[in-house]
Amino acid sequence: MNKLTLLLFWLMPICLYCQEDYDFDALLDSTSVLSEQGAYEQCFQILGDLRQYLRENPDKEKLFFLNIHEAYDYTRFGYYSKAECLFKESIQLAKELGDKWNEAYAWYGLGYVTQDKVLSNSSLPPSEEGKRAFFEAIELLKAEGDSAFLVDAYDAQGYAFFLEGKFSEAIEYGEMALELCLKLNDCESEPNILSNLSEYYLAIDDFSTGKKHLQASLKWIKEHPGEIADEIAYNVYRNQADILIHEGKIAEGEQLAMKVLEYAMEHKDPYLLRETNKMLIDYAAARGDYEKAFQLQQTFMSQLDSLHEMQLVLSHDRNQTLLNIGLRDKEYQLLGAKLYSQRVITWSAVGLIVLLLGLLSTVFILNRQSKQFNAKLKKEVERQTKELRISNEALERFAYVASHDLRTPLRNVISFIGLIQRRLKNHNDADLNSFIQYAKDYANHMNRLLNDILDYSKMGERRLVATPTGIDLNQIMEKVFPMVKDDFREKQGILEVGLLPTVYGDETSLIRLFQNLLENAITYNDKETPLVAVQLHSVANGHAVFCVSDNGIGIDHAYHEKVFEMFTRLHNMEQYPGTGLGLAICKRIVNDMGGEIWMDSSEGAGTSVFFTLPLIEVEHEQQSQENGAKAAMAVA
Structure with a gap:
C-alpha cells in the first residue's frame, strides 16, 4: 500500500466523522487512481463512505458523478451487472436534472460496459438498453454540438457493429468518426479510429484500404510516442502483422504477431489472443502448411487452458x-x-x-x-x-x-x-x-x-442434496478396491487396510475420496514393490484422524499446501499422468464434511496424507480386520 493510499484511507473517516465540507470531487477522483493501482478494497471503501455522506446530505448532481465513477470501477473489476445498474440509475438522474450532456455521458458508459462484457466472453447477455446505448449518446451529442465526444461515440458504435459481424455498418460509422476527427485537427482518438477502420477493411479482404489506414495509424503513433494506450497499440501491430503476412513477408509478420501474443498472455487479453492466433492458423492452413497450423492450434489451446485457469482463480478471488x-x-x-x-x-x-x-x-x-x-x-x-x-x-x-x-x-x-x-x-x-x-x-x-x-x-x-448418514469405512474400502486393483497389480503393489470406524458423511463422496488418494499413492510411486497403507491414526474431539501412506517419490515441503489447489501439477504428463484436480477434490470433500486435510512428506521418502472425519462409532475389530486382510491379500 503506497503513501497516497494510506493518506486517503485515514483521512476519509476523519472527514466524515467531523461532518465538515470536505472536497467531494477530489476524493471522488482519487478512487480512479486507487482503482488503476489495483487497490480495489480501499477504492470501494471511499466510494461507500461518499455514498453514506450523500444519504445524509442529498445532492443529485454529486450522486450522478459518484455512480459514474463507481460504475467504471466495477467494469474494470469485471462486475458488469452492478456497473449496468449504476449507469442506468445515472441516466435517470441526468434526465431529472435536465442535463443532456451528462445523460449522453451515462448512455456512453452503458454502451462501454456492454461492449466490454462481449469482449470478455461473459455468459451474461447484453441488455436492450446496452444494445442501443451508443445510438442514444450520438443523438444527444448531436443536439449538444459536442464534436469531440461525438467522435468517440461514432467510433464506439462502429466497433459494436464490427463485433456483431455487420462490417458495412461498422465501416460507415468508422468513416464518420474519422471525418469528424480530421475536422477537429488535433484529435487523440485518431490512431484508434484508423486502427479500427483498418480492421474493418481487413475483415472484408480490402487489404489496400486497410493498409492505408494502418500506415496512417502507425505514423500517428510514431509522431506521438507514449500518448496511446498499449492495448490500442498492440491491436494496431496485430493488423500490421496481418498485412505483412498477406504481402508475403511471412517471417516479419509472424515475428510481430508473436510479440502481440506475448502481450495478450501477460495482460490476460482473450480477444487479442484469440484473433491473433486465428490469423496465424488461417494463413498457415491457406499456404498448405498443415503441420505448422496444427502446432499453432496446439499452442493456442495450451494458452487458452492457462488463461482459463487464471480467469477461474481470478473470478473466485473477485467474488x-x-x-x-x-x-x-x-x-x-x-x-x-x-x-x-x-x-x-x-x-x-x-x-x-x-x-x-x-x-x-x-x-x-x-x-x-x-x-x-x-x-x-x-x-x-x-x-x-x-x-x-x-x-x-x-x-x-x-x-x-x-x-x-x-x-x-x-x-x-x-x-x-x-x-x-x-x-x-x-x-x-x-x-x-x-x-x-x-x-x-x-x-x-x-x-x-x-x-x-x-x-x-x-x-x-451434492452438498445441498445429499443427506449425511453413518458410513462404515470398511464397506467403502470394499467398493473402492475393485476400482484400483488393476493399478496395483500392474505395479505389483501391496495395499494394507487397517481397522476403520464408522463416520458421519456421504457414501459417494467418501468413495471418491479414498479412490483419489489410493490412485495418487500408486501412481506417484517408483519403487520395485509399492506399499500403500490405509489406517485409523487417532481419535480426538469427536473426529477420527485417518492416514493414507505410501513409499513413493514424496513431495517437497514447499508444495505441501499448493498441491491441494486446483490444476496444481509438479510433474509433466510424460512422467506421471493426471489433471491436477485429484487432491483439490479430496480437500473439498473433507471440508464439506467438516474435516481438515494435510500431508507429511519429503522427496524420496514417501507421502502420508492425513484427514479428519466426524466419528460415530468403531465397529467390531474382528470384522474390520477381516475386511482389511481381504483387501491386502487380494492386491498382493
Missing part, C-alpha cells in the same frame, strides 16, 4: 473480494452509527444543566433510531452476503454446464481421431502417425480434465 468489501462497508457504517449516537449523547450531556427532561427524551429517541438503523444495516449485510453466495454458486453451475457441454464434441473428436488412426495404421509416414497420436493423447487428457472439473463443480450441488 471473495466483493464479499469482503460488502461486509467491511456495512461494518464501517455500523461503527459510524455508533459514533454518531455517542457524539449526540456527549453533547446532550452538556445540556443536562439546562433541561434534564429534554436530555432524557433526546437520548431515548436517538437510541431507538440507532437500533432501527442498525437493524436495517444488518438486514442489508445479510442480503448482500446472500447475493454474493448465489454468485459463487452460479459460477460453480457455469463450470458444470461448460464442462458438461464440452464433453460431447470432445468425444466426437476422439472418435474421429481414432477412425483416422485406424485408416492410416499401415501408412509409412512416421511423422503423421506421431502427430495423430499426439492429438489423441491431448484429447484424452482434455477429456479427463473435463471429467474432473465436472466432478469438482458437482461437489457444491
Whole structure:
C-alpha cells in the first residue's frame, strides 16, 4: 500500500466523522487512481463512505458523478451487472436534472460496459438498453454540438457493429468518426479510429484500404510516442502483422504477431489472443502448411487452458473480494452509527444543566433510531452476503454446464481421431502417425480434465442434496478396491487396510475420496514393490484422524499446501499422468464434511496424507480386520 493510499484511507473517516465540507470531487477522483493501482478494497471503501455522506446530505448532481465513477470501477473489476445498474440509475438522474450532456455521458458508459462484457466472453447477455446505448449518446451529442465526444461515440458504435459481424455498418460509422476527427485537427482518438477502420477493411479482404489506414495509424503513433494506450497499440501491430503476412513477408509478420501474443498472455487479453492466433492458423492452413497450423492450434489451446485457469482463480478471488468489501462497508457504517449516537449523547450531556427532561427524551429517541438503523444495516449485510453466495454458486453451475457441454464434441473428436488412426495404421509416414497420436493423447487428457472439473463443480450441488448418514469405512474400502486393483497389480503393489470406524458423511463422496488418494499413492510411486497403507491414526474431539501412506517419490515441503489447489501439477504428463484436480477434490470433500486435510512428506521418502472425519462409532475389530486382510491379500 503506497503513501497516497494510506493518506486517503485515514483521512476519509476523519472527514466524515467531523461532518465538515470536505472536497467531494477530489476524493471522488482519487478512487480512479486507487482503482488503476489495483487497490480495489480501499477504492470501494471511499466510494461507500461518499455514498453514506450523500444519504445524509442529498445532492443529485454529486450522486450522478459518484455512480459514474463507481460504475467504471466495477467494469474494470469485471462486475458488469452492478456497473449496468449504476449507469442506468445515472441516466435517470441526468434526465431529472435536465442535463443532456451528462445523460449522453451515462448512455456512453452503458454502451462501454456492454461492449466490454462481449469482449470478455461473459455468459451474461447484453441488455436492450446496452444494445442501443451508443445510438442514444450520438443523438444527444448531436443536439449538444459536442464534436469531440461525438467522435468517440461514432467510433464506439462502429466497433459494436464490427463485433456483431455487420462490417458495412461498422465501416460507415468508422468513416464518420474519422471525418469528424480530421475536422477537429488535433484529435487523440485518431490512431484508434484508423486502427479500427483498418480492421474493418481487413475483415472484408480490402487489404489496400486497410493498409492505408494502418500506415496512417502507425505514423500517428510514431509522431506521438507514449500518448496511446498499449492495448490500442498492440491491436494496431496485430493488423500490421496481418498485412505483412498477406504481402508475403511471412517471417516479419509472424515475428510481430508473436510479440502481440506475448502481450495478450501477460495482460490476460482473450480477444487479442484469440484473433491473433486465428490469423496465424488461417494463413498457415491457406499456404498448405498443415503441420505448422496444427502446432499453432496446439499452442493456442495450451494458452487458452492457462488463461482459463487464471480467469477461474481470478473470478473466485473477485467474488471473495466483493464479499469482503460488502461486509467491511456495512461494518464501517455500523461503527459510524455508533459514533454518531455517542457524539449526540456527549453533547446532550452538556445540556443536562439546562433541561434534564429534554436530555432524557433526546437520548431515548436517538437510541431507538440507532437500533432501527442498525437493524436495517444488518438486514442489508445479510442480503448482500446472500447475493454474493448465489454468485459463487452460479459460477460453480457455469463450470458444470461448460464442462458438461464440452464433453460431447470432445468425444466426437476422439472418435474421429481414432477412425483416422485406424485408416492410416499401415501408412509409412512416421511423422503423421506421431502427430495423430499426439492429438489423441491431448484429447484424452482434455477429456479427463473435463471429467474432473465436472466432478469438482458437482461437489457444491451434492452438498445441498445429499443427506449425511453413518458410513462404515470398511464397506467403502470394499467398493473402492475393485476400482484400483488393476493399478496395483500392474505395479505389483501391496495395499494394507487397517481397522476403520464408522463416520458421519456421504457414501459417494467418501468413495471418491479414498479412490483419489489410493490412485495418487500408486501412481506417484517408483519403487520395485509399492506399499500403500490405509489406517485409523487417532481419535480426538469427536473426529477420527485417518492416514493414507505410501513409499513413493514424496513431495517437497514447499508444495505441501499448493498441491491441494486446483490444476496444481509438479510433474509433466510424460512422467506421471493426471489433471491436477485429484487432491483439490479430496480437500473439498473433507471440508464439506467438516474435516481438515494435510500431508507429511519429503522427496524420496514417501507421502502420508492425513484427514479428519466426524466419528460415530468403531465397529467390531474382528470384522474390520477381516475386511482389511481381504483387501491386502487380494492386491498382493
